[in-house]
Amino acid sequence: MINYLPILILFIIAVGFAVTNIGLSAILGPRRPTREKLTPYECGIEPVGTARERFSVKFYLIAMLFVVFDIEVIFLYPWAVVFKSLKLFGFIEMLTFIGIMLVCYFYIWKRGGLEWD
């Protein structure tokens, strides 16, 4: 039982910290909105139209594709670090990996994921 005391304390601290901060910012945070403050940009330029403008869903598509391909690079780093000791085996392995990426790329391309209109 006594072993769990620190855990309990930790638990309380974690919840407490989170709740306190959210609560504090809600209570203490000064709310004196002025017209200037509520504009999207406070740097002096008058905003043109609403900031909540719809923008094309294609941005999302590109962003998604970017995120996915971007993250694959993560696997290249460790491979690059130990490239020498992995020798030919590692090279073929990585070629396979890239090959799969190419298939995905081909698929996206043919599906029309990269076309803007």
Add this chain to the structure above:
Amino acid sequence: MLNLVGLILLFPLIGAAINGLLGKRLKKDTVGYIACGAIGLSFFIAILVFCGLVLLPPEARLFEKQLFNWIESGSFKAAAGLQVDPLSSLMILVVTGVGFLIHIYSIGYMHEDKGYHRYFCYLNLFTFSMLLLVLGNNFLLMFIGWEAVGLCSYLLIGFWFEKKSASDAAKKAFIVNRVGDFGFALGIMLIFLTFHTIDFTEVFHAASEGGFAVGNFTITIITLLLFMGATGKSAQIPLYTWLPDAMEGPTPVSALIHAATMVTAGVYMIARCNVLYMLSPFTMTVVAGIGAVTALFAASIGLVQNDIKRVLAYSTISQLGYMFLACGVGAFSAGVFHLMTHAFFKALLFLGSGSVIHALSGEQDMRKMGGLKQHIPVTYKTFLIGTVAIAGIPPFAGFFSKDEILLESLVHGNFVYWSIAALAAFFTAFYMFRLLFMTFHGKSRVDHHVMEHLHESPKNMTMPLMILAGLSFCGGFLGLPGASAIDSFLSPVFGGHGHAEISMSGAAVHQSEGHPYLMMVISTAIAVAGIGLAYQMYVKKPELPQKLAGQYRLIYKILLNKYYIDEIYNALFVNSVKKGSLLLWKRVDAMMIDGSVNGVARLVGWFGNILRYLQTGYVRNYAFYIVLGCIFIMALAAFGR
């Protein structure tokens, strides 16, 4: 020949499959031929198997045919196998024989029904299930058969499901039986825990050799649980209420399932487990007590009922009570003997009543019958034989079996059992002849329109009646007191366990040489007295019943309303739930599915509805449940040890 036993099961199954799958496209005649042919073949094989068994010397009359290893896990083995011994061979003869006659009868009875093929499919399926129940060599197979006959009975009670009363009755039967099945299933589990096997032979061997003292607690619990199953299926107090309602099904079904075969499954099961029951005097007392009370109770309700089939239904419950009484005092073979003769005469009576109903275009109220003797002579004659048989007039079948039970209840039981049984016998004679007189004698009270169509049933309906009448007449000679063929045939199953108490009835008769003949005279006198009273009241002075009913209003009303048991059950299980939550109910009720109308189910369904509100549809709530569950697990893991 014994090896053919598998075929007995196979034929009805094939019949059911053909009729179920192709029946719609087949001609009506073909459907009937297939169904009857299947059972007929099955009956033929059953005779062969029976002969094969008889040819063996008595102590070798146990044949097990292993089909395949069904479930095997660790120490547990359940082989699907069939067991032929005197008890099961007798049962298959009754099931296939009576079943065959009832199938033939059904061809005529159901001829106009649009669900013709469906009916025969269910009926064949029922026969298959019943045979499985009887032939199985372990508790699990028996349980499968047990459940399957329940299912078929459910389907057949609700056969005319367009009628609300029929589908309600089906539901009631199913739910009440569930209660009993629950006990049965627990009993089987306990048997497995105790004996590590569920094979009949092994269990009984272990029970008799395993050093279980008489009165062993576990065995008592097991037998009580099994008996709970039996009370459900065999309609004993307190689970009998479904059987009278089950008369909503077609009449041949009432004859086959709710009189001759399925309802006797409980008796069969107890007889099969006689070794276990002998080890528990307490359970035996319970069985005998409930049997005796049910016999009297149901018979007293039968005194005043006006629906011809309901009288027979209460009579069935009462006769089943006799069988349990016999088992309860250790006279298993007397119980089985009565089971057999009862199958003959009760099937006859039901089919006869079906013939009456058929003749009267569906009328079931005896107050609207009377004087039918001349119009349907064959039905009358056969019905008379059946009535005499059940009333217990020598030398008809019912006399011998009932007399044996009465005798055993005195010799092995006590005077209380005997007097209850004797009173019930008196009632039986009375209400059966009341039925006979009201239906066939006296002035006709039949409606004019119906009168015009009054006709004797076709050949295929009267033939089975005649055959059954023959059996009801001579079936009793198998169990002549002192030289009972049945007793000696069944003795390998019930005797020879080394228990002194089980010196079976044959021996008992020898011990008390003077007794039986006196007893026979007494029981005949009782029957004659009942008949005489009925004659007085319903033929000689037809106004008397009315007067009596007026004089003893209270008793009459109680009896007519079947002791208000249905109402009491409703008040206890259904209404208390209803009233307790009346306010909530109105809101919940709208959302209730119409199926869960019945007490316990409704309660559970009500919880289900409450739980539904947890399912708010909001992701946030769901995530919250996850967090709650997580905290709960943490707490349990950390602080729960």
Add this chain to the structure above:
Amino acid sequence: MITITHYLVLSAILFTLGVIGVLIRRNAIVIFMCVELMLNAVNLSFVAFAHYLNSMQGQLFVFFTMTVAAAEAAVGLAIIVALFRNKETVNIDDMNIMKW
């Protein structure tokens, strides 16, 4: 001196913040960001453990967690976009056609 405990406490706090965020936010995208916060809190503890135990497996795990998180992000965004096209909102309180 910063010990493993400090890292663990930090990671626990971040994790809890994520959990509370999931529970109280209404915007599906923000909720998903809170989930990402939880995953990153775990990543922190992985790295801390790996350092403390002097073992590579923790860091290995972080690689995969990040990849998976990216894949989840892509799929999640796609789902949210598809929903937005039909419903014009990403407020999860508006999403309860199915309940009970």
Add this chain to the structure above:
Amino acid sequence: MINASIMTFNILNILPILVLAGFGMIVLVTDVLSSRKWVNRNILAYISLIGIIIAAVLTRSSTGTTLFSFNESFVTDNYSLFFNFIFLLCAGLTILISHNYIKREDINYGEYYALILFSTIGMMLMASGADLLNIYIGLEVMSISIYILTGFKRSKLISNEASLKYFLLGAFATGFLLYGISLTYGTTGAINLKQIASFIAEKGGMSDPLMVIGMGLLIVGLGFKVASVPFHAWVPDVYEGAPTPVTAFMSVGPKAAGFAAFLRIFLTAFGSSHLEWQKIIYILAILTMTLGNVSALSQTNIKRMLAYSSIAHAGYLLIALVSANDMGVSATLFYVLAYIFMNIGAFAIIIVLSRKGDECIQINDYAGLGFKHPLLAIAMTLFMLSMAGVPPMAGFVGKFYIFSAAIKSGYIGLAIIAVINSVISVYYYLRITVIMYMKEPAREFVPLTISPLMVAAIVISVVGTLQLGIFPSKVMEIAQRSILMMR
């Protein structure tokens, strides 16, 4: 360390997975090329089926061995092979019942099949993972594919919503799982299940509280995947919203995979300190069974009813986990196999009866089916009876094994609660049968078109349900052999 990993590199062991991955990519590429004249989209289903069959043959060929590969992170033993076979069967049946459905609903994209194959890969990884990393990756591959499959009817709001709910909650639960893995790793210093087990054995139990907490978080994460109460709330909504074949797929596949991982982790890694987790799972099992069965009673939508029923079945399977003996493991294997047949079979019937734009999923829509389409009604009755645990169907034998495993470990109370629960369940399963046979049709049945693939799926399910019910000993023998290699 790195050299060692090359030493144990053995590509043959993961060949079934590679084959599936290859076929998944072939399906994708074929699909994008299908605008050309020489490729027909209809062949995609057949390509995927071929892939599944090849993978199954490869799986079959390596039975009887126990091989560790990839630095002991991947194990090929009878246990994983049995599960792999289950997943492949599940995927195959799903493709059979999907073919017509997705054409009819205008969602006939190659990605559908590819995603089914990919999620099958995930499941296979989960069953074969010998360390937490592999299990985690498998779980994610499986889940992400199914998130997409759930929302596959893009234009239908209900499908979108189900997908989003599943996704958000799934990711949320993954967070807990991952935290659990992290704490386990931190306290034992290993992610390999065998090393964790030996560490715990050395210490003589779970001395470190953080380790216990980690284990608890693992239960949360895996409990979500197997739909155990209180992590079950997503199930009814998601099952209702997903395209019906996908519902069929995810009611068995991920659940089986979840149990594969659950059993592997808790019996291998935490096997020596089973007292720690048995009490937790014990309570979860009772809650899961009871809530699932009781809630199912009041459902009017058959998909939701089957969702609650699947929660209840997860409860039964948790009993097998609680009993933590060999018999429990083999019972799980058997039960999951039986569950695939009866559940996918039931969903197949639902799909057959549905039409475009009319899912036909109210229970009352089944009124009178028994007269109109007797064969379908008989099949449905069979599946319902099997799920209710009525002998001699597969479901009964499965339940029987599980309950006797519990009794063998001394959990008699749990077995009794389970029996009561299965009695309750009879009620709602039978209700469908009753409605089919005992009610006048509430609506017209249009003539049905049943494709040969669908017929094959239903026939396989019926045969499987009966075969496992009447002759279970053969399969049970294989299941029993599948556990011997585990420890």
